[in-house]
Amino acid sequence: MTAQQTDVQTTHAITDVFEALRQGLLARDAVAICALYLPDALIFDLAPPLGKPIDEAELALWLSSWAGPVERQTRELRIAVSGDLAVANGFVHISAPTHEGELAAWWMRTTTLLQRRDGRWLIAHEHESVPFAMDGSDRALMNLEPEAV
Amino acid sequence: MTAQQTDVQTTHAITDVFEALRQGLLARDAVAICALYLPDALIFDLAPPLGKPIDEAELALWLSSWAGPVERQTRELRIAVSGDLAVANGFVHISAPTHEGELAAWWMRTTTLLQRRDGRWLIAHEHESVPFAMDGSDRALMNLEPEAV
Numbered sequence: 441m442t443a444q445q446t447d448v449q450t451t452h453a454i455t456d457v458f459e460a461l462r463q464g465l466l467a468r469d470a471v472a473i474c475a476l477y478l479p480d481a482l483i484f485d486l487a488p489p490l491g492k493p494i495d496e497a498e499l500a501l502w503l504s505s506w507a508g509p510v511e512r513q514t515r516e517l518r519i520a521v522s523g524d525l526a527v528a529n530g531f532v533h534i535s536a537p538t539h540e541g542e543l544a545a546w547w548m549r550t551t552t553l554l555q556r557r558d559g560r561w562l563i564a565h566e567h568e569s570v571p572f573a574m575d576g577s578d579r580a581l582m583n584l585e586p587e588a589v
Numbered sequence: 590m591t592a593q594q595t596d597v598q599t600t601h602a603i604t605d606v607f608e609a610l611r612q613g614l615l616a617r618d619a620v621a622i623c624a625l626y627l628p629d630a631l632i633f634d635l636a637p638p639l640g641k642p643i644d645e646a647e648l649a650l651w652l653s654s655w656a657g658p659v660e661r662q663t664r665e666l667r668i669a670v671s672g673d674l675a676v677a678n679g680f681v682h683i684s685a686p687t688h689e690g691e692l693a694a695w696w697m698r699t700t701t702l703l704q705r706r707d708g709r710w711l712i713a714h715e716h717e718s719v720p721f722a723m724d725g726s727d728r729a730l731m732n733l734e735p736e737a738v
Contacts, residue, residue, distance in 0.1 A: 482667070482678065484698040488720040490680060490733050491665075491698060516640075518631070520702065520713070522674035527702050529631065529714055531639060549633040549640060551700045551716040553669065553676050564669070565678055567700040569718030571637040572729035580721035580729055584639050 450521050453561050454528065454554055458514060465510040470500035477563045478555065484567040486548065486580075506536040506544075514550075515586055524556035531586040532568070546570070546582040599670050602710050603677065603703060607663060614659040619649035626712045627704065633716040635697065635729075655685040655693075663699075664735055673705035680735040681717070695719070695731040 457476055464473035474496045481494040503510065517530035529552070535545035553565035573579045606625055613622035623645045630643040652659065666679035678701070684694035702714035722728045 484678070484700065484718065484720075486720060487723050488730055488733055490696060490720065490735050518714075520674055520704070522672035525669055525671035525674055525676070527674070527676055527714070529633070529702070529716065547639060549716060549718075551633065551702070551714065553678070553700070555669070565667075565676070565700065567678065567698060567716050567718070569633065569698075569716070570721070571633075571635060571639065572719070572721065574636050578729040578731065580727040581637055582727065584637055586639050 447521065450526070451519055454519055454521070454526050455517075457554065457561050457563065458517070458528070462512045465503075465512045468503040468506065468510060470496050470503055473499060477566075478557070481563055482565045484565075484569070486568055486570065505539075507539045507541075508537040510534065510536040526554040526556075526561065528552045528554070547585055596670065599675070600668055603668055603670070603675050604666075606703065606710050606712065607666070607677070611661045614652075614661045617652040617655065617659060619645050619652055622648060626715075627706070630712055631714045633714075633718070635717055635719065654688075656688045656690075657686040659683065659685040675703040675705075675710065677701045677703070696734055 460476055461473060474494055477494045483492050483494055484490065485492065511534065513533045515531045515533070517528055519526060519528045530550060531547055532550045533545065533547050535543055538544055548568050548570050551567045552563055554561045555564045570580050570582055570584065573581055609625055610622060623643055626643045632641050632643055633639070634641065660683065662682045664680045664682070666677055668675060668677045679699060680696055681699045682694065682696050684692055687693055697717050697719050700716040701712055703710045704713045719729050719731055719733065722730055
């Protein structure tokens with residue numbers, strides 16, 4: 441097997457993790473989503489605190505706060521791999537129906553660290569955020585779209 | 590050289606990058622700071638837009654917006670390395686004097702991707718953020734402190 445073939449296979453294995461995450465959000469299945477993370481995964485989330493472990497009960501509560509499937513799309517996902525370590529960064533669009541009958545949607549940035557354990561790629565660290573306004577309001581900017589970088 | 594020795598040397602080489610970043614901020618030296626980044630480094634910053642390239646002129650402007658040294662301290666920095674790829678994540682405390690005679694200070698999260706090019710570790714991607722309040726105000730939370738995770 442050439443190094444290039446290995447790279448293609450590894451990249452596919454990693455995009456498979458994100459596809460499984462997308463499916464898990466659509467199905468609002470906290471158990472399936474948490475199975476994609478290492479038990480000691482460190483999460484830097486949109487919500488406080490600054491850092492927290494992955495938490496199935498909290499995720500299930502968040503998923504049930506929506507009235508239907510949570511759609512997740514990625515744009516400009518860059519994947520770097522070396523051995524059993526991989527990093528993916530890019531832009532994520534989330535849209536989901538609220539219990540009030542509206543559609544909530546926003547773009548955010550994601551930087552995800554994956555590690556291969558026993559041949560399986562799992563999320564070891566996830567950092568998701570939006571910037572905030574520098575006009576003195578400190579308002580989180582949920583209405584931005586990715587621009588060409 | 591054993592693999593363990595290599596790991597220790599690599600970890601030192603990476604912490605050296607962060608020490609150089611700390612010194613560059615203290616000296617408010619945009620040229621020295623930008624030399625730690627790959628020319629095509631992708632930055633996810635506290636300020637909009639969602640993503641941007643490293644920009645020396647913008648950084649110099651930001652540094653001159655303070656009245657004195659910008660102090661940067663890290664806590665719970667976790668470093669994962671494989672080959673020429675490294676990822677560091679943790680908490681960063683920034684404090685700096687304003688032109689109005691006050692001291693601004695905040696904690697944020699950082700996830701930094703480094704790549705080794707020609708034997709030298711450089712920052713390829715930096716994601717810095719704070720969470721925001723989920724009370725409807727969408728206010729960025731600049732007053733949080735890291736908790737034990």
